Amino acid sequence: MAKNSMRLTGVRKSYGGLEVIHGIDLDVQEGAFVVFVGPSGCGKSTLLRMIAGLEEVTDGEIAIKGRDVTDLDPSDRGIAMVFQSYALYPHMSVRENLGFGLKMARTDAGEIEARVRAASAILKIDHLLDRRPGQLSGGQRQRVAIGRAIVRKPDVFLFDEPLSNLDAELRVSMRIEIARLHRELGNTMIYVTHDQTEAMTLADKIVVLRDGKIEQVGSPREVYEDPANIFVAGFIGSPR
Numbered sequence: 001m002a003k004n005s006m007r008l009t010g011v012r013k014s015y016g017g018l019e020v021i022h023g024i025d026l027d028v029q030e031g032a033f034v035v036f037v038g039p040s041g042c043g044k045s046t047l048l049r050m051i052a053g054l055e056e057v058t059d060g061e062i063a064i065k066g067r068d069v070t071d072l073d074p075s076d077r078g079i080a081m082v083f084q085s086y087a088l089y090p091h092m093s094v095r096e097n098l099g100f101g102l103k104m105a106r107t108d109a110g111e112i113e114a115r116v117r118a119a120s121a122i123l124k125i126d127h128l129l130d131r132r133p134g135q136l137s138g139g140q141r142q143r144v145a146i147g148r149a150i151v152r153k154p155d156v157f158l159f160d161e162p163l164s165n166l167d168a169e170l171r172v173s174m175r176i177e178i179a180r181l182h183r184e185l186g187n188t189m190i191y192v193t194h195d196q197t198e199a200m201t202l203a204d205k206i207v208v209l210r211d212g213k214i215e216q217v218g219s220p221r222e223v224y225e226d227p228a229n230i231f232v233a234g235f236i237g238s239p240r
């Protein structure tokens, strides 16, 4: 039986008395590619940020690899979050951008260099290590943003719409890259998007959200062929 990688139990979030996440229960198997999909404002980012520890959980529990991480700092959870590429440090080289988080965690310099080299080989950015973000294309910058997560060797990768500020063509090629990365690394990945095509092509398991609640969890095929309700049918079936 596949091992459990992440479990959400009764997770809720309120902002100033207004509840926006209404009790989410979810089990994620080790190595799964899980996509949270749903319309803008349904709570995808809030949920991901709670998993990452960037947002406090109002009620409920988050466990990663069987360990309750609900009240732990982001750096102690065994997760790494991939931000949109504009979150890179413009004044640092690619090498420094990749190694910065490890340096802050006081990782030994030789170990940092080894992990930076390994990550840049996987992402095919080894030849760009001395450049600054401003000297890179959009796709290259997004690879660096992913590399910053890889070097931390997380149990779980979290992506919040990493491709949404790329043009359509680049989005397709990066999507293929991310799928390849998942095959090669084998880590659990949690990926947020409002883009149905991205969800359908990347996911092992799709979690369809609406108004802070789960409408359906299933394989792309299940949610497409056997939608739980008219909302899922309309959302998954509709063009972007």
Ligand code: ADP
Binding pocket: 015, 020, 038, 039, 040, 041, 042, 043, 044, 045, 046, 047
């Ligand atoms: P999504 O990522 O699916 O577009 P969000 O998670 O960003 O949705 O937002 C979910 C809901 O929570 C929305 O109604 C949004 O207005 C609200 N929200 C998000 N962040 C905050 C905040 N910091 N303060 C108050 N309300 C927030």
Ligand code: MG
Binding pocket: 044, 045, 046
């Ligand atoms: Mg969002």
